[in-house]
Amino acid sequence: MIQFSHVSKIYPNGTVALKDVTLEIQQGEFVAIIGLSGAGKSTLIKLINKMTDVTEGSLIVNKSDVRRLQGAELRRFRRRIGIVFQSFNLINRTSVINNVLAARVADMNFFSTLLGLYSRDDKLLALESLDNVGILEKAYSRADQLSGGQQQRVALARTLAQKPSIILADEPVASLDPITANQIMKDFKRINVDHNITVIANMHHVDMALKYANRVIGINKGEIVFDGPSSQVNEDLLKKIYGREITDEDIMFKKTLGE
Secondary structure, X not given: OEEEEXXXXXXXXXXXXXXXXXXXXXXXXXXXEXXXXXXXXXXXXXXXXXXXXOOEEEEEEOOEEHHHOOHHHHHHHHHXXXXXXXXXXXOOOOEHHHHHHHHHHHHOOHHHHHHOOOOHHHHHHHHHHHHHOOOHHHOOOEHHHOOHHHHHHHHHHHHHOOOOOEEEEEOOOOOOOHHHHHHHHHHHHHHHHHHOOEEEEEOOOHHHHHHHOOEEEEEEOXXXXXXXXHHHOOHHHXXXXXXXXXXXXXXXXXXXXXX
16 A cells, blocks of 8 residues: 655755645556646656655555665665656666566675576566566567567566566656557556556556546646546546646547547
8 A cells, every 4th residue: 555645745956846645545556647747747656666755744655654764674665666667778788588687686696696697486587577568579689679669568577577566657658659558558457457566657648547547646736636536537627637728749649538
C-alpha cells in the first residue's frame, strides 16, 4: 500500500510541485496520473521511491516511512520498486539479456558483479522476464539494434527481473507511435493483472490513460482535482484537470472520448 498524507513538495528554487496531497493506492491497482506538463505528475512518482524528498507530510510505502529511509535501508527498499522511463535507459553496446541482468546486480557481491558472474537462477529469471514481454528471441541481440518499442520492452523486462511489488512508469510510451504504444501498454496491463504488481503511470495521452488504467488521478498546479475510476472521466472533468479544452495533442489517436 502507498499512503500520501498531506504531502507537499517545494523545490529549492521555490517551485511548489505538490500541495497537500492525500491519497492511498492499494496493491495491484493500475493508476494513471494525468495533467499538463509541470502539473506535478513526475514529482508524485519520484517521491514514491525517494528520487526526490518530501517537504511536508507523511509518505508510507509498503509499511516503510519513506522520509526516514537512507543508506542500505533505502537501497533495499528501492529494489522492490521498478522504474520505466520514456528514454529506456539501456546500455546500447551490450546484449539485451545483459541489460536485463543489470537488475540483479544489487543482490550480488562485489566480486561477482565485477566479473559479471550471474547465477543460473538470475539468467533464467532474465529470460523469463524477456518472455513475459514477448521479446525472448532478442535476448542475445545488441540493445542498439532494436526498435524503440522493443527497447521499451527490454526496459520493462529489466524491471520485472527486480521482482518488484510496484512499477513506476514516467511517460513510458510518449516517444512511441500509436500502434507500438498500445502494444507496450497491453504489456503493462497484463503484468499488472497476472502478477498483482501495482502500476503507477504518468501519462501524457488521455485516451491511453482511460483505456488501460482502472483509476485516474488528475493533477492541476500541484493539487489533486480528480481521483476516481477511469469510467467516470468525462469532458467536464478533463477541463477541470487541464484547465482548458483538450486538444488533439492530448489524445494520441485523435478520437472523441467514449469511442
